[in-house]
Amino acid sequence: MRAEIIAVGTELLLGQIVNTNAQYLSRQLASMGIDVYYQTVVGDNMDRLQEALRLSSSRADIVLLSGGLGPTQDDLTKDALASFLGRSIHIDRIAMDRIERFFMDRGVVMTENNRRQALAVEGGTPLPNETGLAVGNAITHEDTHYIVLPGPPKELIPMFEQEAKPWLLQHVLTHELPIYSKMLKFAGIGESALDERLEDLITAQTDPTIALYAKDGEVTVRISTKAAGEAEAMARLEELEERIRERGPEFMYASEDVPIEKVIVDFMADRGWTLSAAESCTGGLVAESLTSIPGSASMFLGGIICYTNQIKEKLVHIPHGLLEGEDVPGAVSGEVAEALAENVRMVMDSDFGISVTGVAGPGYAERKPVGLVYIGLAQRGKATEVHELHLQGNRETIRLRAAKALLYRLWQRLMSSKEEEQ
């Protein structure tokens, strides 16, 4: 099976946005055992879109299109596909009902152009859009399979996972040996350091295959194998998983594709343990990551973003003498990280308290270098731990890495508490 990906949108050709959809879809297709031979980007132009369709159809079994499903006049993808296939196009009733309801719920008059988002190519399967209004399409025409997906990743990803992937498995990949994958997730270690630890395995290994990639301060190791049945595949994958885990057990926090904050939320919620956070340089990022996870309401009590020294004093009761004056540790110090973690835990009356204070830059603070960050971790009845970090990168990267480092240390502490339980 060969696939091609066509991303539609003049904003891509102008370089206003980066084509993350092509990466996402390529990775998904690879995990399904489908080879991608070309990715193409074409603008919102009827002739060139049809030219791209003609070319991809001549080379591939599966053509994935993303973008150009919106309400505006330059959203042409479905019209171009219908015209290229010589099929008609119609309003999908279910999608149209959803759009009408959307506007009715808001008490807003629906503008006429929104009807375009309900268009479907004749003879295809409409793919519902859980997170937006534009309906997707799946069509088989002369042995080529077309999947039409919306451009915004927030809509494309759920639609691919919930609609397009099952459709492909059911209608297209019926004779392929299915591919089984496991995602092993690592934190607290960089991609190249992990690659080095796994180098001999990666080199020696042909089945299952091993692939590494890094994102947002976490490293994912994907191991994949083709097999006739799940039991056979899982046996092979689990055997390799154990060999990989041995190379860095202190860094591997999950054997499924979840962020570390989800592991933390689930683990603490299961035990009825509670958490609070005091953040300075991350400005809410730690709390935001944790509360992005459904179920966090039962373990995360709250946070204090103490951006100024006054708020550190008033709300987190940091002694003035630590913060201001000559020869004091200052807000960016281990002492303050420690007091923030302990005091926020007491203020919120939670089982654990975490803190972060540092210099995210640009520009120095307290004559301390950009990238210097302290994190604190307090636990009821236990000694508080503090770590000093020296992070590289711009403001955004430093904040992200500081938040991830704190979550990693919290996860480690939870794991050792778990061992003590047993």
Place this chain on the structure above:
Amino acid sequence: MRAEIIAVGTELLLGQIVNTNAQYLSRQLASMGIDVYYQTVVGDNMDRLQEALRLSSSRADIVLLSGGLGPTQDDLTKDALASFLGRSIHIDRIAMDRIERFFMDRGVVMTENNRRQALAVEGGTPLPNETGLAVGNAITHEDTHYIVLPGPPKELIPMFEQEAKPWLLQHVLTHELPIYSKMLKFAGIGESALDERLEDLITAQTDPTIALYAKDGEVTVRISTKAAGEAEAMARLEELEERIRERGPEFMYASEDVPIEKVIVDFMADRGWTLSAAESCTGGLVAESLTSIPGSASMFLGGIICYTNQIKEKLVHIPHGLLEGEDVPGAVSGEVAEALAENVRMVMDSDFGISVTGVAGPGYAERKPVGLVYIGLAQRGKATEVHELHLQGNRETIRLRAAKALLYRLWQRLMSSKEEEQ
């Protein structure tokens, strides 16, 4: 002038990396007034690479290739180009000297395959690589111009700026007019509603051109024109900007490409005005957005993430009677949003206080529907405003839209304060 970009690399087709080079090069070419009609990604495969070259050459005046210049056997870009053009390939002496010196300086024996990085197509101009070893190439062949660049962005970007761009300006773009653009940013209005307000302008307008796109709860309108000089271009763009602004002055928050939080931070910091936030369902997202902006430390005093009723009572002093009992408004209510905004402002002693409380889902809270959100906005000496929102989407989308809606209302309040100043 029409250009195409061909990125070479199987790692792109596997989705292991995202094609940021295509974005970078597209943006550069757009700024030089060169239209990009297609971006293509092809793997490290001789036949398919030549097929991509054949196709691009038939459509474009300029073909930019990135990647596949490394030392290994699957780095084929220059071989493929030479073979496609029917030209020979040779070792560029200057590049080879540089590579030999690199290994000598490190006291490492150079492996033979490194010689491949000095390859140059006959009759072309070698493009020196300041930050790596692989030399680039620029070749004109039968009126088509080929630029060969390395794959790693830290090599590609300097080589484009210092070598390829000057070569294009000198050899190819001698008669072209440069393109000038402005970005107009909107919040508080959806893409389709704005598109409809601008429909007649978009339809009538050919120069400057108008393009809309939406991301993260904001809409960007890009207007562009080709002109001999900046003054002429700016006069045209500003005239159109005014006509666009008239269609929704209450929504247009900037005439440059910045998020609304940056406008808020700069505006408040300039005036010495301060802000604090109390967040429930957004869990720190509002504070995180604001503090992602450099300079926010001078206007954002802090935030309280009050995820539980206990914390709302203890830290933000919300009366128990509003939160719990029979027939009370409950945590998700206009009354609580109002009290949160007013009380966080008083606790932090800031000029403005903002709040958000709602049901982000999944699952109901207090028997209220997912997507019901209240935002509050308090200002020293002014009446507090509260807005009820009914948001669609999953947990992530609802949180994002709630945060953006709150920032939009804050911006509006700041604008009306500015008018009162005058």
